[in-house]
Amino acid sequence: MSGRPAVPYLRVKRAVDVVVSGAGLLVGAPVMAVVAAAVRRDLGSPVLFRQLRPGLRGAPFELVKFRTMRTVGADDGVDTDAQRLTPFGSWLRSTSLDELPTLWNVLRGDMSLVGPRPLLMEYLDRYTPDQARRHEVRPGITGLAQVRGRNELSWDQKFAADVEYVDGVGWRADLRILAATLATVLRRQGISAPGAATMHLFTGSPPADAAPGRHDAA
Template sequence: MNRPYDVVKRVLDVALAAIGLLLASPVLAVVALAVLVTMGRPVLFRQARPGRHGRLFHLVKFRSMTVGGEDEAPANDGARLTTFGRWLRTTSLDELPQLWNVLRGEMSLVGPRPLLPAYLSRYSPEQLRRHDVRPGITGLQQVYGRNALSWDERFALDVRYVRHRSLGLDLRILLRTVRTVLLREGITAAGAATAHEFLGPAELATAGGRGPVEGRR
């Protein structure tokens, strides 16, 4: 544990998330109204995700699917995504409410993305290291391919971040995130609405073990 880094990172997370929420408040209000008008209530989508050391918290996003769609196995995510919801995802505006998760200390601005709780038992010991830190709104895998990468590639980048994390690396990731969002890079995996299911290590995948599907970032 790098105590000085963790303290400074947390201070910056709180400061930047608070400023971000303040500056983005007009956008948040417009998006919330648009979701309400086009999809109705609820405006926000909440789902349990594992955070640091696997502790569960409720991630919050703008809803992008029909009611109940995001709580189901997303094999047919493309059909459940609304037109406005699809646009929200391509612009990453659906992620803005997660600044609240950052303020609460459940997430960081930079870190491995929080996935589904079912995946905890599927990680290899090395992949499980992604939970040594707080999950992030953006991370190394988000700026180097996102959902276009294979799971092995994505988790390798997550573990690389955990091993080499620093304020300098966090800053580079944040700056590169702006480019990634503007260019809308890596939003979907080939043949999926967002990402394919993570089956676990190769030997489990070939054995046909399946569980809840990951269809959301």
Template sequence: MTRRRPYDTVKRALDIVSAAIVLVVGSPLFALVALLVARNLGRPVLFRQPRPGRDGRVFTLLKFRTMREPRPGEDVSDEARLTRFGRVLRSTSLDELPSLVNVLRGDMSIVGPRPLLVSYLRRYTPEQARRHEVRPGITGLAQVSGRNTVEWSRRFELDVEYVERRSLRLDAWILLQTALAVVRRDGISAEGHATMPEFQPEEVA
């Protein structure tokens, strides 16, 4: 059962206002990135994937595509399909722009634990599953603590820490650290992976 806090109502209002402003003001950038994705990777320009949100409810995550489609009969890793253009999008976090639509819909928040794969739901311990007590975020405490280079065990600890400590002050600090991480392009991916290796429960046993 999700544990509500008075800040959650304020947070949702701030999410709606912030996402709406960025989508309107940033619409020319949004259109430019979409055109560049279509030119470099083809259509569709959006990556869509089911992800679990608050209380484990599944929604469709929206991002700009960063990987090429595999050729017929080709069996390659995500790392091999990630293009140079896609790496630039990821390093600047421009691929995340469509996720603001998820924020407006109420699927996500600006700040919160990152939404992971649906298949991971059954792998969590009860403590790790607490990350779903809040809406998932475009950025979060784990992301500003090393992004995709943070080991799964530590990442889940940070997610639960955010659930426990969430506040306007913490969210503001995370957003500031996110901006700095984007400028520095820190922790974009774990070594040898497009993002991170697959989470396996034995890694945190």
């Protein structure tokens, strides 16, 4: 059974997203300028990571973040996230500073401050019907799965949390998640999955063991 949130709250949620993301981009501009310069020095150009991700109802949009990984060619002998992730990039991820440009996605309406994290387009045909319900709301910068363990959770646990959020979305849930996100970021918890630099690829349910692939896990 679908537990789609009531339309009135979604309108309020969208208004809050616009105000907070707009203010965040203005206030955070000096910090983003410093981070951009540091990314350019450490990783070169481009400074921003751009990738198509599925949004509301699975519609694709271009996600933007600061780059945290080296760009390598087929002949470089590098094929895992652990090999591509630089120490500076790892620090950016641990502090969540790489997410600052994503506020632009929130302002545009591609994303929300709170919601299921946007994953890879290739995952769309791997979800079960219940897991696919995570796309009934806009994806978020943070979400219930992130405050429950982030990449320390299994895929099944992540998707269960995403659907739980869809069924219970409301201002109380969003405020609790935002408050818990601050604590999670300060403690730098759940940045990597066990045995991986980021997160193992999702190959479908029931989940199969998969080696870390070349992707930029959220």
